[in-house]
Structure formats: C-alpha cells, structure tokens
Amino acid sequence: MLETYLPVVLLAAISLTIALIFMTLSRVMGPYRPNKVKLTPYESGMDPIGEAKERYSISYYLVAMEFIVFDLEVMFLYPWVVRYLDLGFATFAAVIVFITVLFLGLLYTLKKGTLDFGSQTKVKPLWD
C-alpha cells in the first residue's frame, strides 16, 4: 500500500515544488513597477468597456450537462471491462442495452440541436 502510493504523493509534492519555485523566482528576480495602465485588462489598446464577467452563451452550460451524463456512462463501463468475459450473457446483454439507451439519447440530443454552436445561417461555399 505504502509502497504503491508513496511515490505518487512524492511526485505530487515535487510537481508543486517545481511550479512554486518557478513562480517565486520570477517574483524575486523580475522588476515590479506597476502603474494604472499596465494593470488594466488588455482590450486591443482601448479602455475596457465594462466588466468581463458578462453573460455568455447557454451552449457552454449544455455541453457541461451532456458531459456529465456521458462521462458517467464511460465510468460505469470501466469496471465491467475488467471482468466482462466471465460475467455471463445476461450481464453482457444488460450492458449493451445500457449503452444503446444512452446512444439513442445522444442521437436525440444531436437531432434536437442542443450542441449546435454558432449561427444557423448556412454560408454558401465559394466552390461547389
């Protein structure tokens, strides 16, 4: 147990240390002369208009929701993958049904256009 996970913990510690060393180095070695213009967010050289925390497209939320559903599907498959050859036909059929239901769900989502980013208008290509 310890033999397996101690290197991983050590690795996590090493990686954080490397990252922190880099950050502190630039803080210590670099100059620090802030002024108002330097500290404004970049907006193509103009004064920023309003805050950046605006409302954004609902599609991003939908992608996140769909992701949770299908990521869970993948996660449910992993334990089955380890023993699937010995579990008998009933289990095999059950998993196939499970995948099929979710697959139909995916087709429905795609047909419904939930994951449709960008405009609906079709631009005619130059060739064709």
Added chain:
Amino acid sequence: MMSYIVLGVSVALLVSSAAIAVYAERRIAGAIQNRYGPNRVGPLGLFQPVADVIKLILKEDVTPSAGYRFLHTIAPIIPVATAIMTVAVIPFGDGLYVSDMNASVLYLLAIASLGVYGITIAGWASNSKYSLLGGLRASAQMISYELPLGMAVASCLLFAGSLNILDVAASQETWWNIIRNPLGGIIFIISAFAESKRTPFDLVEAEQELVGGFHTEYSSMKFGMFFLAEYMHVVINSMLITTFFFGSYHLPFAGAWLPELSEPLKMALDVSVFLAKTSFFVFFFIWVRWTIGRFTFKQVMDLGWSKLLPLSIINFVVIASVLYFLHNGLS
C-alpha cells in the same frame, strides 16, 4: 527502490523534454516554412530554450487590477502539476514504472481531467474578455474530447482485461492495439490533440480572434508555465498514444521473434524503444501544427459530439461483442 530512481529520472526527463520540444518545434517550423529558425544562441541554437526561460524569469510579473489575485496566481500551477503527476503510472519498460497501482487508468483520467481547471480559472481570474472567451472555449473543448478519449481507452482495456496500464502495455507484446483496434487509435490520437490544445484544435488561444486566449493577461514566468505545460502535455500525450496504442515498450510483433535477453540489455532496449516512439509522436504533433489550419469552434464541437463520440461508442460495442463471442461461443 527502482520506482524512486524512475521517478527522479522521469521528472527530469519530462521537464527537459519540454525545453527540447520547444527547440524542436521552432527548428522544425523553420524547416517546414523554408527558413532557419533559432540558430544564434549556442551551437545550432541549442541554448535558445535556456535563454528564453532566463528572459521570462527576469520579466515583470503583472496581475491585472480587476482580476482575482489568488486565482490568477494558482492557475498556472495546475497544468504543470497535472502534467508531471501523470508520469506516475507510465511504464517506460518492463518493470520500469513509478507506481504499480491497480487502477492506474482511472488515476490517469482523473489527473488528466484536472488539467482543465487551470485553463478555466486562468480565463476567469484575468477579468479580460479575451481570456474569458479562451477559458470558456477551453473548458467546453476539453470536456467534450474527454468522452471519445475515455471510450477509446475503454476499448483498449477490453484486450487487456485490467485497469492497470502495466497490463495494457504487457498485452501488446505481439499485437499492438493500433492493429487490433485501428479506429480507437485514430480517435485517441485526435482526442489527444484536442486535449493538449494543439493545432488544429488551438481555438483556445487563437491569436487572430482572441489575442492570447486564456493567457492574454499573463506575463513573466506565469506565462512561461502555461507554455511549459503545453509542451509537457505534448510529451505526455505522445507517451500515452505510445502506451495505449503503439505497443508501449515493445518492438513490432516482439512476442513472436524477439529472443530472451539479459536483464540490463532488455531494460536498455525497452527504454530506447519507448523513447523513440515518443519522440516520433512529439514530431508528429509539431508536424501537424505547421501543416494543418485551425478549425472553427462549431466544427470542433461537431467533430467531438456528432462524429467521434458515436463512432467511439460503436467501436467499443463492436470490439466488446467480437471478443465476448470469440471467448464464450454463441451459446
């Protein structure tokens, strides 16, 4: 004891390979575009990455006044840390690994999906519109491509029958997974490109539309760490492509013809075969970047959700059925 030696060597290797990959990228870009690339600093420009890091460290570290200082500071740590932590489960040769955990594939996917936080937090904490858009795109793109990636990995595990990457590597001694499962391999490679945010999936930092994307407001070594993390992820993803689909440390069909070798000789062969394949895929990442143009965001999402994900599910079901009925008969 062995695992600590591997740990030290692999971390050193990963950090230095990121620097080498930066140099290689610029030289290969030069060659592809018929120009020189860096050739002034040291012989053949070999010290260019070192000079770049020193320059970045000596630059001013600016945090925009409107941003969240704390989140802005911790964001660059996350991609670097997750990249380094991934090497814990990668087998570099027979018996050359850092940790032999029995669910290392799950560990790998867990760590890989943590990487998205760094980019998203960076975009949110900068309080710049370009950064926000870059961060949003990054999060949507990375979580979308995690699904085909996960299914492709699952279709590999069908052959190994284990969640341990060491078993996945060992199961490819004679037949590489790319031969037994070519579609899964292609899906995995495409998803790995999207996960490491490389062209043609570099919407996240598309210069022409988003300035720098999520790292617009980053300067000095904080920016340097995002840069470093990008190349570390290129190297890590090359290692994963090699491990899951291109036979890990095995030569082609090694099980059929390779004679029994003495311990040190086998070790040296394994490591050099693994590193050679990894270097090839690093080159492949660079080659694609300077050859193929960028997609639009709609195309990226369409490719992920309506092509790769259904394909990977069908691929998984077909392989599972074939293997199941081959093993148990049609009774």
